[in-house]
Amino acid sequence: MRAMQASCPPEQVPFVMGDLLLQLRNLSKTFRLGVHSVRAVDGVSVDVIRGECLAIVGESGSGKSTVANMILGILPPDPGGEIRFKDEVLPVRRKHGHRRAMQLVQQNPLSSLNPKRSIGASIRLALDAHRIGPRSERPARVRALLEEVGLSAELAPRPPSALSGGQRQRVAIARALACESELVVLDEPTSALDVLVQARVLALLSDLRARRNLTYAFITHDLSVVRNIADRIMVMEKGRIVETEETGSLFRNPRHICTRRLIGAVPVIEPEEIEFRERVRAGWWSEGDEIETERKQSHVEPTQQEPVRNKMSD
Ligand SMILES: Nc1ncnc2c1ncn2[C@@H]1O[C@H](COP(=O)(O)OP(=O)(O)OP(=O)(O)O)[C@@H](O)[C@H]1O
């Protein structure tokens, strides 16, 4: 699904064509810290179309995760804000069905997966919690979900610590899929992965969206991550939306200085790496290689992994 929208100032909600799944209206969030307060999100309004990938981008501290937490019902918005899901205004205390309908995939699956539980048991727990499918069929569902995210069902008895970072993120995705939710909020889902594993996880997310008609709210500080996956990009700065635009238009004609800064930070990939990525996309890279790459790079700080040159346009 490609979202169609008309350009308009950030304070207005862009008109979008399509079946609306999620509507955020005037969402704000103020954190009180003693006598001080932080306006983390300030009057955010946006529509999300069923089946689209809306990227929410911005520099660190711009309020992206706070928006995600309000969408998911983890944080209540300040009075005056409203979240509609499938035309229903969501209550602050979410009902079971609402919790099932939207799932979160975070940056670090180690913090969201119980280290004492096998990955199969973690996925099974999601099926049990939401009573998905007959009990007798759930073990087979767990295996099928692992395979759907490109993992061997043989991994089910292993703890998260026995998996590579990319594999763990696939488990987190499988657990989100287990709930058969319509909206998946992805909060920096590939930021902790090295660039090759990141490409594979992004390809998986693209496939899953098409296959399951999922809707994504994809949060990142790195525009290059969402360039090929997002239909539209919403740019945030200091809690406010400064620009919402279709992905191609945003890269061709960034209007806000903050968007230009983010585009300026998009890494330019070296030719050898492009060739390498093509091999990955063509499937010449096995799961074992992924673990090997991560082992080799485990001593390298994330910022040192990729040669980066800045460019000002696409
Ligand atoms: N629980 C909290 N209590 C107080 N301040 C908070 C809380 N959560 C977030 N903030 C503040 O709100 C602002 C927005 O934070 P948020 O985590 O939403 O930003 P972000 O865009 O997700 O940043 P990052 O890219 O670093 O994850 C920041 O100034 C942050 O310090």
Ligand SMILES: [Mg+2]
């Ligand atoms: Mg965040």
